[in-house]
Amino acid sequence: MVFETSPTPGAGSVNDEAQGTQPPLPVKMVIAGGFGVGKTTTVGAISEIEPLTTEASITSVAAGVDDLSHTPEKMTTTVAMDFGCVTLDPTLKLYLFGTPGQERFGFMWDDLVDGALGGLVIVDTRRLDDCYAAVDYFEHRQIPFAVAVNAFDGKVEHDLNDVRWALDVADHVPLTVFDARERGSVRDALLVVLEHALATAERR
């Protein structure tokens, strides 16, 4: 077997013939949303492995401070992050990272999100405000994202236009309904994000 002894960072494997030791090109997407909204369920529905959990550091910004002159307090927090993966072909592996969700904190996930193809913001229409932080984050970082309403038990309690209005997301942001437990539904929601990302990349 031949191993790369000093691979150059950035030398991906796209054009190399896989020889068993050549790793796939890793790509990632981020699954965001409030606590308990179904992020890990979403990852688990399509991942080829049981979702794994790792500890990562993120910068948290205390939010919900009404006095705008108050400097938000930043601190580095260790959080548990769930993720899974899908081998799309021997040269391409998609990782799905669930952002750690907590209310009342704005999180800076740059470390996790840098280089992501896009984000899926999962929404529970009963607790819409839980996902504001995620929507704001992706908008601010200019990462292509879609909003997906998790239809618990196949029911959506609000009209999608009402959801768009309540979340105040731009018209170009795709909004979809999906079932976090169903592999085909998760696949289609991810495709909504990727097709939006592709359209965005083609315009550049």
Next chain:
Amino acid sequence: MTAGEPPAADDVVWGPEPPAPLVRPFLLTAGRIAGGDSLVPPIPIETQVIATDVGLATLDAFAFDQHRDIIMICRQPQSLAEIAAKLRMHLNVIRVLADDLRSDGQLALYVPQNGSARDTSVLRRVIDGLRDIPDSRGRVRER
């Protein structure tokens, strides 16, 4: 020096927390940290890591089990995130250790290409690959 060695029952004060490893992460990394406020850009979490022949040949020479554990699971390509999860170590500790092992020629790191997130050919490959994934009833997406 087994990380998973359970402490004596008297030491269990915090309930379901796993026992602290006997070797503290800061000892392994000699106090260095990755990510967070570090000035060095952190290695992407999806970076693929593979043990080299040199790494596999020197398996018995490592002073710390953690180094050997990393080499062992990297006989198959793994992401940094998977290594951290499987070895139950903090991602930023794995970043430092993996980079050390890379410097010593014992691991190969394949950092994802810059800009692949906005590369339309990469996006199209991911889209095509995902469409081929059947739903739970075995149906793939129409192209």
